[in-house]
Amino acid sequence: MGDFTFWREKSVLVAGAGGLIGTALMRALEGRCARLVGWRRADGDLTDAREARRAIAAGPYDVVFFMAATQGGVADHLARPLAYVRENAALALNVIGACADSGVRQLIYAASTALYPDQAAGVLTEDLLASGPIEASHQPYAAAKLLGLRLCQACTAERGLCYTPAILTNVYGPGGSFDPQRSTLIHALIARAVAAHAVGEHTLRVWGSGRAVRDVLYGDDAAQALLRVAASQDPSTITIASGENHTVAAIAGLVAAAIGLKGIAFDPAKPEGALGRTLDVSRLRALGFAPLVSLADGIHRTLAAYRNRL
Numbered sequence: 001m002g003d004f005t006f007w008r009e010k011s012v013l014v015a016g017a018g019g020l021i022g023t024a025l026m027r028a029l030e031g032r033c034a035r036l037v038g039w040r041r042a043d044g045d046l047t048d049a050r051e052a053r054r055a056i057a058a059g060p061y062d063v064v065f066f067m068a069a070t071q072g073g074v075a076d077h078l079a080r081p082l083a084y085v086r087e088n089a090a091l092a093l094n095v096i097g098a099c100a101d102s103g104v105r106q107l108i109y110a111a112s113t114a115l116y117p118d119q120a121a122g123v124l125t126e127d128l129l130a131s132g133p134i135e136a137s138h139q140p141y142a143a144a145k146l147l148g149l150r151l152c153q154a155c156t157a158e159r160g161l162c163y164t165p166a167i168l169t170n171v172y173g174p175g176g177s178f179d180p181q182r183s184t185l186i187h188a189l190i191a192r193a194v195a196a197h198a199v200g201e202h203t204l205r206v207w208g209s210g211r212a213v214r215d216v217l218y219g220d221d222a223a224q225a226l227l228r229v230a231a232s233q234d235p236s237t238i239t240i241a242s243g244e245n246h247t248v249a250a251i252a253g254l255v256a257a258a259i260g261l262k263g264i265a266f267d268p269a270k271p272e273g274a275l276g277r278t279l280d281v282s283r284l285r286a287l288g289f290a291p292l293v294s295l296a297d298g299i300h301r302t303l304a305a306y307r308n309r310l
């Protein structure tokens with residue numbers, strides 16, 4: 001749960017409070033801070049520098065969780081590369097810049113495992129970030145996320161602030177998008193499986209070979225990890241992941257079983273993103289974090305949320 005004496009006196013802003021991780025952070029912090037403010041897109045577009053300054057000027061904030069981003073599944077990355085690089089770069093420049101200029105002492109920035117080299121062998125430690133070629137479909141997004149990471153490091157180095165890049169793995173849960181364009185792996189599989197079941201099909205179709213491996217983390221667990229990172233007050237880049245790998249085939253199998261489909265079929269012609277990475281989570285473990293929600297349980301909870309929405 002993290003150290004809640006740390007939060008008691010704090011004024012906290014969650015930028016991107018309406019998203020999957022932002023809603024989980026708001027739930028986790030509700031009633032625990034001196035002041036908790038969530039900024040959603042409806043409050044103002046943070047790709048506009050004036051709006052970002054307005055968001056931060058409503059402080060003062062002790063801690064800013066910077067979760068706002070343009071993000072989605074592989075198909076959306078491929079369809080809208082300009083939006084991915086431009087909007088995420090603008091968000092990074094505006095939000096991190098406004099925080100630094102307003103003297104916000106602490107910021108947690110949501111970066112991504114997309115920054116790890118695509119073909120790196122072995123276990124991925126934080127020092128390997130951006131040390132080799134990035135998987136093709138995520139290059140525009142990764143370029144902008146790298147900008148954000150470097151901005152955090154520069155604010156820490158030059159201004160003595162504590163701006164921590166958090167390298168988030170694939171996060172899923174009830175607050176995620178099930179929109180076919182925007183959804184990421186587990187949400188896309190759930191939406192497709194529910195649609196297949198509704199028309200009497202027995203098989204879940206899966207993009208790619210199914211051999212790619214993913215480290216996936218339930219949204220509430222990701223929020224707890226981010227709280228621990230903030231409470232540690234350490235600006236070192238840190239990977240936020242479960243530390244467990246699952247093949248896409250195994251994840252799809254759990255989704256299919258949860259919905260009552262008989263099996264899965266692969267579509268190797270479709271893109272599947274990076275083939276696999278084993279993420280080193282020793283820094284996060286050293287903060288006392290361990291995920292609480294199993295993959296099967298997380299899939300059931302996410303499926304229940306999707307059925308409620310339908």
Ligand SMILES: NC(=O)c1ccc[n+]([C@@H]2O[C@H](COP(=O)([O-])OP(=O)(O)OC[C@H]3O[C@@H](n4cnc5c(N)ncnc54)[C@H](OP(=O)(O)O)[C@@H]3O)[C@@H](O)[C@H]2O)c1
Nearest residue numbers: 016018019020021041045046067068069110112168170171
């Ligand atoms: N989920 C993952 O698997 C994952 C993995 C790696 C990194 N991350 C990073 O973690 C962070 C949070 O991810 P998430 O899954 O919670 O994302 P999400 O569900 O897409 O939520 C992002 C939030 O940011 C808001 N937002 C986007 N653009 C904005 C803008 N221009 N102005 C103001 N608000 C804006 C969105 O508002 P609307 O809802 O109104 O659009 C949404 O509430 C992001 O930075 C993402 O890149 C996520």
